[in-house]
Amino acid sequence: MVLLFLIGFLAQVSPLVLFFVFFKRINKIVELRVIFLYVLASLIFDFLLGAFKSHSSLIISISAMVEFAFFSAFFYLVILSKKFKPSIIIISGLALCAEIILLYFDKENFDFWVALITAIIIVTYSISYFYEQLNSPETLIIYQSYTFWIVVGCIIYLSGTLFLFLYTSDLKNKESSPWWVINISFEIVKNVFFSIAFIIARKIKQKQEERTFVDSF
Amino acid sequence: MIFLQINSGSNVPMVLFFGTIAMLALTIGLIVFIIFHQRKVIRFQMQLQKLEYDQQKMLLNASIKLQEEERQRIAADLHDDAGPLLATARLYLNENLVNLDRQTQLQSIYNAKQIIDDTIQLIRNISHSLMPxxxxxxxxxxxxxxxxxxxxxxxxxxxxxxxxxxxxxxxxxxxxxxxxxxxxxxxxxxxxxxxxxxxxxxxxxxxxxxxxxxxxxxxxxxxxxxxxxxxxxxxxxxxxxxxxxxxxxxxxxxxxxxxxxxxxxxxxxxxxxxxx
Incomplete structure (x- = not known):
């Protein structure tokens, strides 16, 4: 378990380290900045979770909402359809409002609803993203795009942890439950995919820089 | 530890375990499907491009071949028809220089004129066939x-x-x-x-x-x-x-x-x- 936590921590730190290592090349990519901020926020929440164990439920709930907000922002940036972009703002805005209301009125079932809402909405966004990419003439090979790896990381993490969060209210001592291994494992997978995305983004930027030249007129 | 929980009697861990597995399988299935579908589409597009390229190549070859045939035809017309005609006209004119008999001279000049007229007509025909x-x-x-x-x-x-x-x-x-x-x-x-x-x-x-x-x-x-x-x-x-x-x-x-x-x-x- 300790080893898993250690791997989890390393996996969580790796996208941050990679972002700083490739900072010059990838810091202008807004989507990656969003993911960097999301990973940073997750790390902060994990520290808070360790520091304030008595408020763990509240911290997990808030972190779930922040996670949803970051994922929505990411999909807002990567989905190019002008028709779909306003829908992302409206749907995610309404979902966030609903989650805040639920946090205030129904703390017992909050995790269930947040997990359900997040999973449904983000999976819908992911499918829209895949559909758009498959129909885009600019997409040559989908897995050569860094956004693809981030989206894959998001949906694998959300689908893998969906049932855990749906039944979280039935589990005693959430973060100490053996079932929490699922969450850590999928967080590792997600962070590995994010790290791959950062590496691919750097390679793409490098190729673009090699192709550009200045006319000496 | 997870397997111990599954067998612990409660229904929740069972649903949780299999639900997670099912969701994960679905997601991976979706991603694999997308990747393979895209590869299939790319392969199909490449085949189409190749077919189009072959077709273009064939058309280009045909047009080059036709152009060459046209050139050969013109060359043959000039060589086989205009060439001998002009050579004959030259012969008549040569004869005119050698033979000083006036009647024969007039006859050979007339023949040369006839041949030159035929040659003009022939060249006109070639020209018309090129551009009416x-x-x-x-x-x-x-x-x-x-x-x-x-x-x-x-x-x-x-x-x-x-x-x-x-x-x-x-x-x-x-x-x-x-x-x-x-x-x-x-x-x-x-x-x-x-x-x-x-x-x-x-x-x-x-x-x-x-x-x-x-x-x-x-x-x-x-x-x-x-x-x-x-x-x-x-x-x-x-x-x-x-x-x-x-x-x-x-x-x-x-x-x-x-x-x-x-x-x-x-x-x-x-x-x-x-x-x-």
Whole structure:
């Protein structure tokens, strides 16, 4: 378990380290900045979770909402359809409002609803993203795009942890439950995919820089 | 530890375990499907591109081959006809220098003049076959009418043409392309169809320009045309295709509903619409 936590921590730190290592090349990519901020926020929440164990439920709930907000922002940036972009703002805005209301009125079932809402909405966004990419003439090979790896990381993490969060209210001592291994494992997978995305983004930027030249007129 | 929980009696861990597995399988399935689907689409697109490239190569080869054949024909005409004629004329003139008898001199000058006239006519014919003067001076309608009149007057076939809407002439180079296509089609009909009549009509509809040929002989259908176009034979048809490609035009070969005539329709976009 300790080893898993250690791997989890390393996996969580790796996208941050990679972002700083490739900072010059990838810091202008807004989507990656969003993911960097999301990973940073997750790390902060994990520290808070360790520091304030008595408020763990509240911290997990808030972190779930922040996670949803970051994922929505990411999909807002990567989905190019002008028709779909306003829908992302409206749907995610309404979902966030609903989650805040639920946090205030129904703390017992909050995790269930947040997990359900997040999973449904983000999976819908992911499918829209895949559909758009498959129909885009600019997409040559989908897995050569860094956004693809981030989206894959998001949906694998959300689908893998969906049932855990749906039944979280039935589990005693959430973060100490053996079932929490699922969450850590999928967080590792997600962070590995994010790290791959950062590496691919750097390679793409490098190729673009090699192709550009200045006319000496 | 997880397996111990599964067997612990409560229903929740069971659902949690299998639910997670199912969701994960679904997600991975979706991602794998997307990747494979995209690869399949890419492979299909590459095959299409290759086919198009092969077709283009074939058309280009056909047009080069045709150009070479045309050059050979002109070279043969000049070498076999104009060359001997001019050589004979030279002989007559030489004889004129040697032979001082006035009567013989006049006769040889007359013969040389006759030969030079024949040569001029021959060169004019070659020149006309390269660029019909009627087409250059009076346009497509006159050139086609002229061509059809010549066919009709040969007595082998009844040929007629009618232009319904050709008030403004096209660009000369476009007129030449269309004329060459019509010439090639007529050649094919004369050579292969055994038809007793050909009728050509021209019309326009919206921004389209149509030329339609009817004949009652043996003809081609669109399937035959496409088949010949893909094979190594049918050089003339490939030439038609490559010429029409320059004008972004299309050609359709079909049998009339009455099953008695064959129709060949050339469809082009009107020049005014292209420039817009």
């Amino acid at each position: 003067p009627t087409l250059k001076n009076f346009g497509l309608e006159s050139a086609v009418n002229d061509l059809f009149q010549k066919i009709s007057s040969s007595g082998s076939m009844n040929a007629s043409s009618r232009f319904h809407d050709y008030r403004e002439r096209m660009q000369p180079e476009n007129e030449l392309i269309i004329f060459r296509v019509i010439q090639e089609l007529i050649n094919n009909i004369l050579k292969h169809s055994n038809a007793s009549f050909i009728h050509l009509t021209q019309n326009t509809n919206n921004n389209k320009f149509f030329i339609r040929l009817h004949h009652d002989g043996r003809g081609l259908t669109q399937a035959d045309f496409e088949k010949l176009n893909k094979s190594s034979v049918g050089l003339g048809l490939k030439n038609i295709q490559s010429r029409l490609r320059v004008l972004h035009g299309k050609i359709f070969f079909e049998k009339d509903i009455s099953q008695t005539y064959f129709k060949v329709t050339i469809e082009l976009i009107k020049e005014s619409s292209v420039s817009q």
